[in-house]
Amino acid sequence: MTNDRMQDTARCVTELRDLFIRHERFAPLEHRFTLLSAKRLADIETGRTSEARGIALSGASGAGKSAAIEHLITRARKRLEAEGHGEMTIVSLRVPSPATLKFVGQELLRALGYQIGAERQAWYIWDLVRHHLRERRVLFVHLDEAQDLACRGTRHELNAVASMLKTLMTDGEWPVGLILSGTEDLEDILNHDPQLARRMNTIHFESLSPIADGENATDLLANYCARGKLTPVEELLTRAHGERLVHAAANQFGLVIELILEAMERAYLAGAASLTAVHFAESYQQRAACGDAFNPFIIPDFYRIDPRQVFTRRPD
Template sequence: MTDQIDLHRANLRALKNQVRQKRLKNDRDDDLADEIQSMLDNIDDFFEYGSCEDRRGLFVTGPAGTGKSTALKHILQTNPALQPYRNEHNALVRPALSIKLPKESKTNVVVEQVFKALDLPAEGSEKLLTPMMMDALMAHKVKILHFDEAQHTVRSQTNAAFEAVQDMVKQLVDWEEWPLHVILSGMPRIERMRDDQQIGRRSMVFPFRRLEIESDKYVFAGLLNEVSADCGLQLRDNLREDDFLGRLCKSTHGAWGTAIGDIRRACFRALTKRKSELTVSHFAQEYERNTGALLKENIFLAENWEQLEVKETLKAMRDEEEK
């Protein structure tokens, strides 16, 4: 009996890992891939013709859980033109560099993170290191520089510190000697940088928005079908109804990535209980586990769910993610 239990757990762990590893496609993925391909075409224009379009910045914005970081990561890791390689001198060339910024990233932190990503030491003052960073980016032939969690350059900064970040972005996207293109991804507040006219006219915005149940019902239905099938589970009929899809949308704040995570966890709960069918109770139990919600507060069970707010403990956790 113990051996059978251990085997079940091992098989379940393997299946859960397989399901987590599978990437689900966002409706915005292809459009974002096209934007990045346009950047690469613009870079090719620079090398072939000596000039290119001035717009070298891209702001990819959206609330937490909407899928922006996952989409960017996938594109940067799979576009053949952006993969690292060794040149004729056996030196490592990295056409794309992706950096996740820590909280409260002032310009000195940004510079240090670039050196770290290039596996280079960063010793000296910011004034000394900034031109060295530019030289290093050119030497490593970095064409696309991506800063994720870019809201950390905006949050809790003095005006002087924020303007310094703006100046650095301007310097990077207005580089005459090298056609560097910069992607900044993060919460919508990063668009404040574009209030600077030079950055505004040299950049574009690609927003990821929250889903709405009336127009995006098919998205939630599609995610339910795909994830449950990946887990080998049947869907109880009422999970296909508008009422349940509305509850799922509300509980996830309409965030595409959050919905995927919540559906997976509900499926894993069903599998742990050795069930072959996914039901509302699995979602309700996961919601309670995640928020501490009482029965009357549980969006998946309460009759007045449309009037409820997502449980405060969940809201607090997600607010913290967005800082």
């Protein structure tokens, strides 16, 4: 295998990863955010300082939340900037670890272009956060992996997190909308405080079903192959393979895409013009370090395999 082929493969796969395939779950997210944004701008234009609202997106790991939010924010930023609202209308931050309120505040200040020493107290840091959000006329703050805001789950911690989020949304001078994305544990933060929950539009990305969504998975596969100039063999476009694919992805939309791209990567590296089941089997083996008996793209009874497990080479 030549270095040129590896470089070409990396380039092709990177371009495919940058694609966003619109799906039925994205439409409600986009609609709610567009309406929320329009209301926030209307308040600003009329000089009102009513409380801001937010969106909370939850789903299992691999459900495709991050890709959906990234696409949503990228499009919104371009639109808002084109309308003359500035470059920092939406600030996005992955919640750091350890996710103390002080550390999150420091990271948010850095995202806003302001550095601060670690010796400052949390209350001072968050006063600065609100100041810089107002000065830069930020409309929304996005916190990814937001469930980590309350990773210890104590009542005191949940109270502090909920209070901080509500303060941003109800600031008397410049209320800021929130976009929270994370696993189902994010729901615990919202359910802990009804006042916070009522200010949020909640959306959940449900898991897929191999039987119900198998054909959609094969449609997705065909779409990526067309974009990537690979011809899928007929076997891959059957409902049976779609069911295998969804199960191997632990029923998660984002992981379905990952498995497709990894199989295409194997085909590119092999110099193949067609995508086959062998490429899926090889890429899954590389991902999970499993034996053939635990590879859902090889064995007939693939439903017995737990796709969340890795290094499975022999029965317990």
